[in-house]
Amino acid sequence: MSVNLEPVLLGDVAGFVRGINFKPDDVVPRGTPGSVACMRTKNVQEKLDLSDVWYVREQFVRRNEQFLQQGDVLVSSANSWNLVGKCCWIPELPGRASFGGFVSVLRPDKTKIDPRFLYLWFSSNRIQIVLRSFGQKTTNISNLNIDRCLKLSLVLPPLPEQRRIAEILDRAEALRAERSAALAQLDSLTQSIFLDLFGDPVMNPKAWPLRKLGDVGQLDRGVSKHRPRNAPELLGGPYPLVQTGEVANCDGYIREQHGTYSEIGLRQSKMWPAGTLCITIAANIAKTGILTFASCFPDSIVGFRAEEAATVEFVRTWLSFLQKTLEDAAPESAQKNINLAILRNLTLPFPPIPLQQDFARRISSVEKLKVLQHASLVELDALFATLQHRAFRGELFQSDLRSNIAATPTAPDFRQHLKLDVDKGLEALIYVTGRTAEYDFYKALKTLYVADKDHLKRQGRLIYGETHCAQKHGPVPQAAYDGAKFLNGEMLLSPFPEDALRAALRRTARQLIPLRQPDLSKLSASERESLDRAINICAPMSFEQLKNYTHDAAYLKTPPNAPIRVEDIVATFSGGA
Structure with missing residues (x-):
């Protein structure tokens, strides 16, 4: 049940503050007397990223409002189209800080809107999509239309309800963060098991026999013959299509994909069976993932198959140790890439198959835990999306509902x-x-x-x-x-x-x-x-x-x-x- 509240305009409860202007030559070392930290688009991540902060002299801060305050929302207001409007919460900072001209601050009127409620609303998926549509493109940069932002409307309950809603959403987000951390620990466990069984894959302290990767299994590039690759007639059918980004961003196993091929698309490609190891060779180098379903993939991905499923698992984990080295060594023209010959000639220690099978069994146990953790994370993501959706439609309000709920027992x-x-x-x-x-x-x-x-x-x-x-x-x-x-x-x-x-x-x-x-x-x-x-x-x-x-x-x-x-x-x- 929702509360009948009239929507308010964002400009009635908050305002934007533009950042300071300076030149790259004006950046000074940290600790320079009279300097302040200056946040820029790079610092606007899911949380404020303080790993790479610039400093400028305080004289560039013309107005006191250009100093960051706890509870501000730092917004990327000039960026590539897909990042314009991206925002983060400003926590308590260790010192005085301002912000540059490519970012802006959305500052709440705390007598009307709770800062955390404002941040959670502004960072919600629906509002972020709307903000991107407000971008005004100039060359390669999209600029956020501040005036249109201020005319956005939102349902605003009383301040105590805003704080309660923000607390509910923060608790849900904390559960998601805990589950993500648990998954990350399980990811690191795979490499630990590998080192325990086989030793360092580069030093090979257990003196396993050396083999070429091309000799322990079959390596072939994916197929995407048609140009352009995204021609409409190729797409939108029932045949799964895994792209490079989905391999790069998976947790070692490709469990879902967003693209599909039509019958025409399938005819110019190739369907690979479940259990194939996908290896990226362009842009993202040597990122890997094992298919959990049959799928097509383009020629920017190489497929590896072996007689023993345990060998595929072994190679996947072995490559995870080499990925950074291969990426750093990859030649770069328009983008980094490696070819099939480089992969086939990679030398790897090759333990006995029974030991590889033991490794695969152990990893299977870890993966079962990961599947449960991942399923729990998916449920939490859905819960958070539902809570967020209901909160900003006025369906999580409580104090004004008790009498109404009591009056409608037959709902x-x-x-x-x-x-x-x-x-x-x-x-x-x-x-x-x-x-x-x-x-x-x-x-x-x-x-x-x-x-x-x-x-x-x-x-x-x-x-x-x-x-x-x-x-x-x-x-x-x-x-x-x-x-x-x-x-x-x-x-x-x-x-x-x-x-x-x-x-x-x-x-x-x-x-x-x-x-x-x-x-x-x-x-x-x-x-x-x-x-x-x-x-x-x-x-x-x-x-x-x-x-x-x-x-x-x-x-x-x-x-x-x-x-x-x-x-x-x-x-x-x-x-x-």
Whole structure:
């Protein structure tokens, strides 16, 4: 329930202060008498980065307001398009500091708005996207339109509520940070296990026999024949496409991708099997990740495969020790790159296969812990996105709601719809996949969403208590999706009974294939009718048509990756969406 508050303009509760002007020659060493720290765009990171701070003489600070204050929001106001509007919180600083001309300060009127509430609102995903749209491009620089920023509106509860909301969001963010730190510790554990078993990979103190990388497995470049590589007809289909950045930013295992190829795109590329080690050779050098699903990738990535899966794991970790050296040594023209010959001729110590297998088993145990930690982090990310979305729509306010809530005891509790019936859910999944052309995984998932909407509208309940989440290509039934990922080895735990799931369905890169007929006694007549209606609606649609069809008002209202609320789905019935 939201509070009926009139939105206020940002300019009514906060103002911008522009930075100081100076030349690069005016920068002085730290500790110079009469100097002050000067923050610039480089310092604006997720948190204020104090690792590389410039100093200038205090005379360049013309006005007292140009000194940073605790609770300011430091904003990158002149930067590349994708970074304009980026901001960070100013904590208590160790000394006096100002800020340069490419950044600005958003300073709250503390009698009207809590500084932390302002920062959390301004740094939220939705507002950051809006800010980038306010950029005025000149050559390679985009300048933030301050006047348009000040006309942004926000729902502003009383100050005590603002502080409470900021505290809730900060607690959620602290949980995310703790989980991220735990994942980082597990990442370092992999290298520790390697050193314990095999010794230093460069010094080779255990005198393992030396082999060329090209002799211990098969190395080949990815394929992307068509130019330009991003031609529209190549993209937007059901075939996964992993890009260099997704390899560089993974945690050693590529569990997701954002790009896809069409049938035309697939014909000019190559599908690599799960278990392939991806190695980047352009821009990001020697970054690695093992595919957890079959995928295409471009020729800026090399694929490595070996007879033994343990060898792939061994090579991945061995390369992690060499990555910085290879990157520093890479020749650079327009961008750094290395070629296939360099990789094939790399010399590595090669321990016996049984020892590599022991290493792989140990790493598998670590990865199971990482999967659990990662799943927890995903849940926390979704929680934070939901809390943030609700907070700035006026749905986390408390003090003005107590009497209203007490006065409406018959308000519907939609949580009753989200009790997963795993037996019914498995049969519904088998029912849909068996009636979907070519067992199309994407289409089957979308069909379940359409069927649930139909049954909710006609019968007042979901078919099996599924939770649908707002992912990039539309609503996704989370339990069904997680079950499919379990079959593909991407998840440790299954929402459905594991043996029953394996006996019922088989997963390929883009298919979910039923291995038996559904038990129709588990599905009521109304449930089968809704499933059939959804199958008939979705069957003739292309990938793009189905994507557009399911991007309804409930989906569009939901933050990325967050659960779609049942009440928002219900609201689409009256609106015809």
